[in-house]
Structure formats: C-alpha cells, structure tokens
Amino acid sequence: MLNGASRKFSTSVRCLKSVKLKNVKGASSHNWLSRQLTDPYVEKAKMMNYRCRSAFKLIEIDDRFEILRPGIVVVDCGAAPGSWTQVAAKRVNADGSDPRAPQGLVLSIDKQQIFPVEGATVLGNTDFTNPQSQSKIVELLAGKKPDSVVSDMAPNATGVKDLDNENMIHLCYTVLRFAVQMSEVGASLLVKLWQCGEARQLENDISKFYKSVKPVKPSSSRSDSAEMFLLGRDFKGLMK
Template sequence: MTESRKTGQRNLSTRLRTAKGRSTASQKWLERQLNDPYVQAARAQGLRSRAAFKIIELDERFKLFRPNQRIVDLGAAPGGWTQVAVKRTGEKGKVVALDILPMDLIPGAIVLQGDFNEESAEQAVLEALDGPADLVISDIAPNTTGHNATDHLRILALVELAADFARKVLSPGGAFVAKVFQGGTERELLAGLKRDYASVRHAKPPASRKDSAEMYVVAQGFRGGQKDEQPG
C-alpha cells in the first residue's frame, strides 16, 4: 500500500468545542484541519505538512524520484517535500532544501537559507549537491490577495524564476516540478518549458483541496545545452 493510499481512513467529523475569541474564518480553517485526512495522515507518519502527499501522488503518476538522485527543493519550508525526497532517493542521494526563511534541519538533507533568485544561493546549492541536479521541485506560492488575476500573475512570476533556476542547475534528462494556479502556465513560459524539456504536463494531485486553484506543471526530459552562447 502506498503512502498516499493511507489517507483513506474513515473518520468522524470533529467540531471545535468552543469558538470563543475566534473569527468565523479562523474557526472554519481549524475545523477543516481537524477533519482533513491528509493532515491526520501527515501527523501519523511524521511528515511536516499535508503537502507531502501532493509530491507523493505526483511521483506515483510521473515517476519523478529514483535512487541516488541529486534533488533541489525550492521554498522548502516547513520541509514536507524534502522529507519525501530524502526517503525516495535513498541514502546515496543528495537533497538540498532552500528557503528564504529559517527551517529546522531534516535528517539526510542539506538545509540552506537564502533567496534562490540570488547567484550566491545558486552557487551554494551547486556546491552542496557536488554536481548538477537531477530534479528540481518547488511548492512555492505567494501570499494570496483574493484577486484571481493578481494572484495568477504573482505565482507565474515565481514559476518563471524557479524555471530559470532549474535551467541553470539541472543535468540533461532532469525534471522540474512547480506549483501554478488553474489556467496553467502562460504561453511564453509554456513555450520555454516545451523548448527545454521533452515533456510538459499539468496535474492536480488528489491531495490538493478541491476548492484550491493550485495545479502543478511537470516538465521532464531536460534537454540541456540550451544556455546562452557566448560570442566567440
């Protein structure tokens, strides 16, 4: 039985005993957390977030992880995706988790703090990996404003930056996974991904809440050798 199947347990609905001092939105969020089978399964399995099941389910569909890979997790905090990456690539793999915020250490992973858009962070990641990456994963998303068009543009900007980072650090044949919002990627970004990768697909894993607009772009088969040529 795979990890993602373990969330299908039957649970009675739990309600908060008191709503005193809580806003309606806060109360609803807490009740949703208490009754979310993925939250319960994450706690039971020692995973830092329910989001871990999203990358597990994407892996089941797209076969992202292999033993002995070099993996970069962008925007890794609190570390659920990193935990999965460490487990699935094994002891001989290397997993580097990068976030602009401080993050607790994870056994088997190298945790770095920095902005992946800065050259110093890119160099730190490559040094930690001791070679090019086989897989770059990103669950980064900006804080939502509630305005769909604005949120879509903000997350696309992050995906573009993450895609550029992946292009710099991936080895030929590598893969890139990133969060986008429904509507997928814009034409220019999608064209760039299709140029750089043999396969580009969108997916919404079951662990993504139905009321969430999030999706994931999965780009596999990095062609490599596409870096800007220097005039000679």
C-alpha cells in the same frame, strides 16, 4: 505503529473535533480550522511523521510519474517546513538508509527557517529569487547537476488576485531559469502554480526545454484550491 507523541496528537485532534468552534474569531479562521480538523491528509501526515500534508502531493506525483529514484540529485525550492524534503530524502536514499542502493542528494531552500531533515542539506532563511542564493546552491552542489528541481514555492498572498498570480508566475520562471541552466540532461522539473491566464504560456515555455510537459493536480491538492503543478520531463539540455 504510532509513537507516544503521534498518539497524543491524534487523540488531541479527535478531542478538538468534538469541540464547538464558536470561540474562533472570523469566518475564515473558523473555516480553516474546521477544514484542518476534518482533512484526512492532515491526520495521516501526523501519523506518518510528515511535517505537513503537502507530503502527499509529492508522493502522489512521484508514484505516478517516477521522478525520484535512489542516487539522484534533487533541489527542493520553497521547502519549509520540510515534508517534500522528507519524502525526497527517503526516495533518493539521501540518508543512505538503504546500503544496497546508491545514495542521492537533496538540497532544500526556503525563505523561512527549515529544521534539519535527515540526509538533506537545508538552506533556510534564503530567498531563492536572489542570485546570490542560487550561487550558494551551485556551491553546495559541488559540481553535481540536479536530476530533479521541484518547487512548491508560493508567495505571500496580498489579497489582490492579479498581483498574487503575477508573483507566483515570477517564482515559476525563476525556477525554470535555474533548472534550465543547472540541470542534468534528462532531468525533471516540477513547479507549483495557480491556475491563471499565464499558466498556458508557462507550459509552452517549459515544453521548449523538456521533452514533455503535463499539468498535474494530485487528489491531495484541495479541489477548491486553484493550485496545480506543471511537470516537465526529460530535460533536453542547453545548446552550446
């Protein structure tokens, strides 16, 4: 059922679709806008009150691999505007909306501001790669260990492909290091990356700490995008 605001939005999207886009400057803005207007996930996200279409990537991955369940602790890296946090908070029952299920915890972090998500703890304007930010996360977890670390982080594109890939891989290894040091035995790790030469090495490195690792490309991830995810399951734990 659509509420008034969603209905208004859908109507305005439909109206926009019928407008010729000849006033938009530059081919890439034109392409982006027309793609947004014809993307079923964009409209579906609005109808379901998700903050962006990325929600469906996590939904698809979780429906397939069951990494989220009521009662678990999730750290969501690169969480703004917050659609993964919305999905995770619901699925782990972080808002306690299901009184019969255990209540989970979602801790979300981003360099940008994150508007509050019911049930989740959000840490906006915080760079995950900064060790002090990670100490803050540990402090907020108050002795609890993550059962799942998910990262949809992406660096700002510089336009130089090799540099962008390098920055992305750097983010992935920062997440892997954090997850390995902090996670509960049996935990999962989901990291976004772009298909590049270093992807295989990252996959190998994840497999050293997780019993299985799998490349995943959800159907809601645009087929013309180099984006992919690596899913590590069943964290082995660190040998003391």
